Amino acid sequence: MQTLTVDLNERAYPIHIGENLLRNAELILPHLATKQAAIVTNTTVAPLYLGALSDALAAQGVDILPIILPDGEKYKNADTLNQIYDALLTHRCERKTTLIALGGGVIGDLTGFAAATYLRGVPFIQVPTTLLAQVDSSVGGKTGINHPLGKNMIGAFYQPQLVLADTTALDTLPDRELSAGLAEVIKYGLIRDLPFFEWLEQNMDKLRARDRQALAYAIRRSCENKAEVVAADEREGGVRALLNLGHTFGHAIEAGMGYGNWLHGEAVAAGTVLAADLSRRLGWIGEQDAIRIRTLFERAGLPVDAPALGEDVYLGYMAGDKKVESGRIRFVLLKSIGSAVITGDVAEQALRDTLHVRHV
């Protein structure tokens, strides 16, 4: 097991990465305020891991309330959030009851937001079971739900007490979801870690073959990058926005295609290829770099051609992005592989050209 720390002063917390961690109640017990916990999971993950986690904790005398939600991005909404509230209130869960998120990004975001807002805030723990959640969404305290008018529009910054990334849980992850997680892994290389990007080019086949050592390294390096960025800028006043590379385009793809039809990581992959294309049109990166980026996403099993929603549909969704400031869309673009910048200063024609080539 390896342990990193997200250094947020009084809100600092550890990330444990390793095999069979969710069967090890000793890792969780020190982080529970009382021996009461609600485990929030979904119908896909529950049959696989709820019993193991629940039994391990119950054996240590922890009183467990399981809350099992439907699976899928389309359920990341106010109705599902209310199912969590109803269960907690019906079972009279108290301010010191810990919520444990057992699942992927949707479960983590929903559970974290429920924890942020139930009784004005109760403790929570992330036990991510997908690669995407282990390398990205479980770390950093972004929680929330979607709104019909935009993704993650309602939410809170709310940090967990602990992140437990059990690599054994990836054994049961479908290939498509493994690839989706790799999109966020590649992102860290692109925005701030050229050596990691090069390592990914060398080890992509191993990762897709689920080589345990390679996966553990990719997860650790991703979490290190994320923890450093979050520690520098918890509430996204500045540098943290770099983590959204490809996300402004990606959120438009997710919304435009209907939540859940494209996985978040898939939309980020195609969105990042658009961001690279726009960076190239602005003369910031060369043709070769753009091809190198596209190739790595392809080798990760990810879509690299964004859907032909039409320029105006893209622009409409993007104008509602959370990073919009004074009416200007703010883009995360690449200066080189390993270096990203945030800019609101993009020539509209270059943007339209980037979006236009999608009509293939």
Place this chain on the structure above:
Amino acid sequence: MQTLTVDLNERAYPIHIGENLLRNAELILPHLATKQAAIVTNTTVAPLYLGALSDALAAQGVDILPIILPDGEKYKNADTLNQIYDALLTHRCERKTTLIALGGGVIGDLTGFAAATYLRGVPFIQVPTTLLAQVDSSVGGKTGINHPLGKNMIGAFYQPQLVLADTTALDTLPDRELSAGLAEVIKYGLIRDLPFFEWLEQNMDKLRARDRQALAYAIRRSCENKAEVVAADEREGGVRALLNLGHTFGHAIEAGMGYGNWLHGEAVAAGTVLAADLSRRLGWIGEQDAIRIRTLFERAGLPVDAPALGEDVYLGYMAGDKKVESGRIRFVLLKSIGSAVITGDVAEQALRDTLHVRHV
């Protein structure tokens, strides 16, 4: 105008108290991140003060989105919250758009929670127009909504940038609401400020006659008390819970009678008389003190006899209180007038006796 500060380090903010403040845009401008604001108010307050506030800001070039909600505690729920989100999203309000709460406690709690959760948090300003909101709910960052299973069950601690308590707005406040605000004013005297309690005994008639000087003094002294408690314990880990004197009983009354039938301050008054009765039964305060407390609430025009919901109904609601810990209801009780304590150690028979006498 008088100004106090709620001392919360990087989240510190001023409270301005005085006449005609909401027509003075100069007080608000320094606290806006951009010249964009949404004013959230209700159908009762809008015709009285929305024009004045809105015109003053618009004259300084601030772009204003008015959001007018139905009036009443029964609308402090997820549906009304969603009306705010919908308006903000439809008008593409951004992360630096400031939400301004113009109204009483319901508007402040709803708007604050919307601000805490829209795009994971936008700035907000409290412009309380009721006595209760000016002396209590607008200060300290408690925000939230009710749930069918309990009051304020969903919410967040989220501090405003500024509180603007315009005493002129009290001119249009119905007598019943003025009295409801006095319940929270009396509370400060009871829990930590005997000289203020004595001042209230001497000046209650002036307050009910809306003597401006007396009201301004009562508001300032209340806000000073609240600001000190909140600065010592922002997230209610300890001493802040003393501010809930009468509230555990009071919330049971509000829920049991149907939200909005008893005003919050009315329920707190009757609930505090119950808390005083329980304190007396435990031998902590004398019969004379209990009578003195009851008398002051009566002179404030408040109900002092709690409704006969039945012991078990009371206990049922109280068991769902946010202060419950390890299944024990935690009470705020009085050691004397001017000194309160929190205890989970109350003999059930004494509690039942206190609740039983309500069956009159």
